[in-house]
Amino acid sequence: xxxxxxxxxxxNNFYVSCERVFNPRLEGRPVVVLSNNDGCVIxxxxxxxxxxxxxxxxxxxxxxxxxxxDIVAHSSNYxxxxxxxxxxxxxxxxxxANQEIYSIDECFLDLSGxxxxxxxxxxxxxxxxxxxxxxxxxxxxxxxxxxxAKLANQIAKQRSQWHGVCSLNAMTPAEQESWFGRTPVxxxxxxxxxxxxxxxxxxxxxxxDLQLQDPSLLRRQFSVTLEKTVRELNGTACxxxxxxxxxxxxxxxSRSFGHYVxxxxxxxxxxxxxxxxxxxxxxxxxxxAGLLQIYIRTSPHDKNGTDHAPGVxxxxxxxxxxTLLLAKAALHGLEYIYQPGLRYQKAGIVLSELAPRTWRQxxxxxxxxxxxxxxxxxxxxxxxxxxxxxxxxxxxxxxxPWKMRAGNKSPAYTTRMERVTACACLMPxxxxxxxxxxxxxxx
Numbered sequence: 001x002x003x004x005x006x007x008x009x010x011x012n013n014f015y016v017s018c019e020r021v022f023n024p025r026l027e028g029r030p031v032v033v034l035s036n037n038d039g040c041v042i043x044x045x046x047x048x049x050x051x052x053x054x055x056x057x058x059x060x061x062x063x064x065x066x067x068x069x070d071i072v073a074h075s076s077n078y079x080x081x082x083x084x085x086x087x088x089x090x091x092x093x094x095x096x097a098n099q100e101i102y103s104i105d106e107c108f109l110d111l112s113g114x115x116x117x118x119x120x121x122x123x124x125x126x127x128x129x130x131x132x133x134x135x136x137x138x139x140x141x142x143x144x145x146x147x148x149a150k151l152a153n154q155i156a157k158q159r160s161q162w163h164g165v166c167s168l169n170a171m172t173p174a175e176q177e178s179w180f181g182r183t184p185v186x187x188x189x190x191x192x193x194x195x196x197x198x199x200x201x202x203x204x205x206x207x208x209d210l211q212l213q214d215p216s217l218l219r220r221q222f223s224v225t226l227e228k229t230v231r232e233l234n235g236t237a238c239x240x241x242x243x244x245x246x247x248x249x250x251x252x253x254s255r256s257f258g259h260y261v262x263x264x265x266x267x268x269x270x271x272x273x274x275x276x277x278x279x280x281x282x283x284x285x286x287x288x289a290g291l292l293q294i295y296i297r298t299s300p301h302d303k304n305g306t307d308h309a310p311g312v313x314x315x316x317x318x319x320x321x322x323t324l325l326l327a328k329a330a331l332h333g334l335e336y337i338y339q340p341g342l343r344y345q346k347a348g349i350v351l352s353e354l355a356p357r358t359w360r361q362x363x364x365x366x367x368x369x370x371x372x373x374x375x376x377x378x379x380x381x382x383x384x385x386x387x388x389x390x391x392x393x394x395x396x397x398x399x400x401p402w403k404m405r406a407g408n409k410s411p412a413y414t415t416r417m418e419r420v421t422a423c424a425c426l427m428p429x430x431x432x433x434x435x436x437x438x439x440x441x442x443x
Contacts, residue, residue: 010106015043021135147232254348269397290353
């Protein structure tokens with residue numbers, strides 16, 4: 001019987017690595033990427049981790065350390081990261097029978113039935129190909145289940161001589177037991193820092209300790225999820241690869257402003273833009289929304305302001321994905337909750353009661369509604385081809401003084417024509433991938 005083999009492939013320090021691809025001078029230096037409005041650390045290079053910088057640590061607390069250790073801070077550039085992710089995932093799809101994209105920087109690959117290739121060599125070939133074609137460093141963990149593959153990926157990062165690959169399938173039972181006995185239980189997928197202390201009270205401190213537990217007993221004490229985790233650690237597959245992601249049941253679009261906003265006109269611009277973005281996500285997954293919620297809030301840290309966070313939920317007369325109709329409803333809600341004189345820090349839109357969109361066939365009586373469907377389709381096609389917000393509602397404004405701060409944001413290397421041209425020799429496009437021989441064909 002062929003042994004099951006699942007690989008978990010992830011990009012090391014993804015946001016930082018994307019910045020380094022186009023700015024090699026950042027190699028070897030402590031680098032952090034900051035959240036919206038340059039608020040908190042959301043990604044760190046290994047050098048930054050070695051300095052003790054924590055995830056979610058506020059940037060203002062690090063300014064003195066940054067000067068002392070020459071730390072480079074970049075504003076988040078989500079367009080760049082999303083595009084680089086698409087390139088990596090398109091490339092990885094050719095290396096396994098099935099692929100499940102788990103997050104922006106990691107995916108599972110089904111390697112079952114490919115043992116004749118030598119999985120260690122195959123994983124190294126994956127690393128080399130991704131590095132050569134995108135410039136990004138990756139690690140590969142291989143196990144008989146998804147949970148073991150995630151664990152193997154963690155182990156791969158701990159030994160530099162393994163060159164970013166760990167295959168539990170290639171280990172003897174004694175070698176696995178040794179590694180599991182040295183690995184803290186918090187490293188197991190789904191355990192984390194919250195559940196780990198509860199397990200430690202029961203004497204379960206390592207992966208090996210958890211592996212030896214009775215799954216049914218843990219189900220009664222904790223949950224069916226923990227039961228599945230224990231079974232997966234022992235090689236019984238409880239989590240299958242998902243070829244397609246489940247549609248989201250709720251879509252949220254929210255941002256903090258670059259400065260406090262009191263003017264209703266600026267709030268209207270921000271709300272219109274956030275609604276447009278939510279509607280675009282709605283159409284991407286083929287859904288319509290029956291309910292819209294809008295909220296605005298002041299900052300609880302504003303010493304000169306009032307802590308105020310009003311919101312209103314608006315049932316839509318008919319479920320829709322029309323940007324203009326959704327924006328109209330959102331602005332109606334804004335007028336209702338806005339209070340003059342308050343210093344607002346943030347606004348947000350939530351679309352819910354989502355349902356699959358059923359396309360209507362045109363007929364003599366379709367009229368305006370059918371034309372609006374065509375308008376939204378044309379809008380998405382142009383923006384997908386020419387770049388987000390190439391065509392947008394005038395209600396989003398031009399100057400946008402309220403937009404969030406991004407004081408040190410890298411250029412749009414892969415999504416603006418002048419930058420794409422400069423980087424064309426380095427970065428193959430998805431179209432080029434389709435014309436290139438499959439990486440598997442070289443084996």
